[in-house]
Amino acid sequence: YDNETNPELERMLVENGIVVYENVLSADLSTIPSFKKMMSTYTEADDEESWYKQLTLFDAVKQGGYEISWISNQSATGVYDNIVTSFASLSDTLIWCGEKNLGMKKRDLDEIVIPTVQNHINAVGNGNRLWFIHLMGSHEGFAERYPDNYNVFRPDDYTDFSESQRGVRAAYDNSILYNDMVVSEIIKSFKDSEAVIVYFSDHGLDIFDSDPAYFGHARKNDPASVKAANHVPFIVYGTDEYKSNFEEDWTSIGACAGNRTSYNLENLIYTIMDLCNISLADSTQMGPSLFDIN
Numbered sequence: 669y670d671n672e673t674n675p676e677l678e679r680m681l682v683e684n685g686i687v688v689y690e691n692v693l694s695a696d697l698s699t700i701p702s703f704k705k706m707m708s709t710y711t712e713a714d715d716e717e718s719w720y721k722q723l724t725l726f727d728a729v730k731q732g733g734y735e736i737s738w739i740s741n742q743s744a745t746g747v748y749d750n751i752v753t754s755f756a757s758l759s760d761t762l763i764w765c766g767e768k769n770l771g772m773k774k775r776d777l778d779e780i781v782i783p784t785v786q787n788h789i790n791a792v793g794n795g796n797r798l799w800f801i802h803l804m805g806s807h808e809g810f811a812e813r814y815p816d817n818y819n820v821f822r823p824d825d826y827t828d829f830s831e832s833q834r835g836v837r838a839a840y841d842n843s844i845l846y847n848d849m850v851v852s853e854i855i856k857s858f859k860d861s862e863a864v865i866v867y868f869s870d871h872g873l874d875i876f877d878s879d880p881a882y883f884g885h886a887r888k889n890d891p892a893s894v895k896a897a898n899h900v901p902f903i904v905y906g907t908d909e910y911k912s913n914f915e916e917d918w919t920s921i922g923a924c925a926g927n928r929t930s931y932n933l934e935n936l937i938y939t940i941m942d943l944c945n946i947s948l949a950d951s952t953q954m955g956p957s958l959f960d961i962n
Contacts, residue, residue: 671821673844676852677903685855685905687925689958692902694871695934697886697894700751702870705934707755709955712934723948725937726758729798732946737761737788740802741781744768752802759800763788775812778803778850786857794861798944801854805847805869808884810839814846821845833876836883840875855905862909864921864943868933872897900933902958917961924959931958 672678680686695705704710708722726736738759742752745768756762765784766776781801806813821841823834855865875883877896886897904921911918935955941947942957 671825671841673841674848675845676848680852680855680905687904687906687922689902689904689925689928689931691928691930692868692900692958693898693930693932694869694900695932695936697871697888697897699870702933703752703755706870706936709937709953720754723937724755724758725940726755728937728941728946728948729944732796732941732944734796734798734944735760735792736798736800737763737792738800738802739763739765739781739784739788740768740800741765741776741778741804742802756800756802761788761792776804777813777815778805778847779853782850782853782857785854789857789861796944798940803847803850806840806843806873808873810836810843813843818842818846818849829876830880833880837875840883859907860909861907862913863907864910864914864918865905865907866902866940866943867905868902868936869900870933872900902931902933917959920961921959928958931956 677686681688694702696702704719705712707726708719708724710719710722714722729736736759738756738761740756740763744753744756744764763784765780781803785799785801804813819842821838823831823838826834826837829837851867858865871885873884874886874890874893874896878887878890878893882893887893904925906914906918906921935957938955939958941954942959942961945961948954
């Protein structure tokens with residue numbers, strides 16, 4: 669992409685601190701169905717009403733001796749948040765940042781999580797812990813996702829596009845630039861720990877990919893819209909201590925980035941279990957991991 673929307677993560681990539689996976693597909697096209705699949709063994713083949721009866725990632729890693737912390741800048745209540753909150757409530761520690769009961773009206777910027785993460789690291793110390801840090805990211809209402817000093821890209825920078833698209837494209841790129849800062853600061857918070865950090869989106873968006881007048885969540889009946897929103901970012905960062913203590917695992921993580929043709933995040937539970945060195949009693953029930961560490 670011509671615009672420099674990820675300068676901090678780009679720097680980490682050059683410094684060999686992160687591994688970028690391409691061709692990673694979202695489990696679904698919006699948050700609720702994606703979370704049902706990512707956070708449990710539920711798949712499309714199961715009875716749709718039985719999703720909550722499946723093994724959850726939380727149960728699996730707790731059985732493996734891990735504690736779980738969930739820190740969120742999303743809302744705790746609302747029609748689009750209740751199922752995510754149900755999963756989050758399975759954590760040992762659950763921290764909501766800012767105003768947690770505003771639903772789609774929540775406007776706290778994602779940087780609010782950074783000091784919370786840093787304080788929680790100091791509070792819990794070392795030990796086996798799985799963290800979930802849930803950001804607002806670049807959801808619609810792009811111009812509301814970043815502060816004024818991140819208003820770097822302007823509509824006039826997009827003269828190759830129609831006038832009706834320029835403001836949206838500028839605001840979207842600004843939201844990505846801001847997200848780059850937030851994610852990189854979260855990563856830096858763990859730099860003195862033995863940690864491996866995975867960043868991904870639960871779904872993408874259709875930004876004028878299917879229609880010159882449409883942007884937003886994918887329209888399920890439009891193949892071009894689905895294709896655009898189905899591809900999501902997926903990066904892995906290993907701290908120096910992690911790479912030193914788990915040299916073979918880190919090598920495998922890097923090697924798999926080049927070997928995968930595609931990976932669907934409906935199998936995320938198995939990837940995280942792989943990172944945590946946890947497997948099911950019946951190994952034949954384990955789905956594919958993105959990494960193939962163990």
